[in-house]
Amino acid sequence: MAKKTGLTGKQDIFLKEIYKFISENNYPPSVRELASISGFSSPKGAADHLNTLIKKGYLQRNPSPRSLKLTEKAFWYLKMPNPFNDSSILYLPLLGRIAAGKPIFAEENIDEYVPISKQVMGRAEGQFLLRVNGDSMSGDHIMDGDMLIVKIQDTAENGDIVAALLNDEAVVKRFYKRSDGTVELVSSNPLYEPIVLKDGVRIQGKVIAVYRHIF
């Protein structure tokens, strides 16, 4: 199942060992230390993994020994904060247009990784940014072009503002579950009709914050 830039199971474990080492020591491991940690009897195994992870964009390195650096891609993949950054900062992927037929976190959908303060967004992990398209939520003062911080979850409470996938498009609506089992996704702009879904809905997360740039 190893795609172009995805990780195999062993590579995944190896990357996690690197993260663990840096978190514990505040400096990067040597090739031999990684081999030893991973139970390899030769440095070559670790060196091969390192080169693969560098090629796939999860690591960076200088010619100097112990100059390994995890990329933001790696931190997002690991769903962990960057231990070298201040712990009050998280990097969140910014999703632009959702490509039809692709998983929502496919690389094609990620515009960039944006550093966001935990202080202003709450402490929880597992979040992403979504750019608002259209004015259907203007009643909640969420406007076209705003960036939303979305906390990843697949359920919601009645009245929550959620990001959901509808025909391969990410939509932002208020979520209501009716007593007959149907789900209503309601816009806060009265110009838009509520969307009624009998088969449930693929909720991506709950909107917990709004960010808007004024030009």
Add this chain to the structure above:
Amino acid sequence: MAKKTGLTGKQDIFLKEIYKFISENNYPPSVRELASISGFSSPKGAADHLNTLIKKGYLQRNPSPRSLKLTEKAFWYLKMPNPFNDSSILYLPLLGRIAAGKPIFAEENIDEYVPISKQVMGRAEGQFLLRVNGDSMSGDHIMDGDMLIVKIQDTAENGDIVAALLNDEAVVKRFYKRSDGTVELVSSNPLYEPIVLKDGVRIQGKVIAVYRHIF
């Protein structure tokens, strides 16, 4: 002037070079790199400084190469933000209620320092955060409790949303200069009358971004 644990001038400079290196590279320097940076022709000079700084409690190290670590004592001494902070982050003071009679940036007015991404707020320095009080700008979808990122400037263009000081209170309004020299501060909520000022106005800055937490 070298006290028991205080630093001499050269040690001070040397410690700052270490701080700088780690900030820029995210991994610690080698002894020779430090010698080279400091203009020494031998690694011994750097090694001596390192041992002194370790003895005095500003550094820690393992037997491994490149395992230097700045201690909390060092951070305190340097009066610097954590070197592991990403440079794409700025700390902005968050202003709450403005105390009457005090300058706007008086310590009494600063609630806390909030890390904000340069990527989402533009690259400029000289900004602060202001918590919105009331609904007078609801027409611009700026709501009670929102946090505004304000770029410090004392002038504004017609139509800009500005933060201004009015009777020792920070207000957020749209700025209009009329041909007769008077200034009008206009709320975007029609329930509020425009404020007309003959003597000009003390503009604190221009609102460049809005941040809102949804509960």
Add this chain to the structure above:
DNA sequence: TAAAAAACTATACATATGTATAGTAATTAT
């Protein structure tokens, strides 16, 4: 001003480190 401490130079050496060569074993794709 003399003594002590700090701040170096120049060179050497054992070890840690990244990388290379030449393979084998296991897993995945076709």
Add this chain to the structure above:
DNA sequence: ATAATTACTATACATATGTATAGTTTTTTA
């Protein structure tokens, strides 16, 4: 089932690194 890729083992080697020896120069302390 076969080929390709991944995931290693074992060993070797040039270089980077920390440390040591033996000094000199500069700055600080008494």
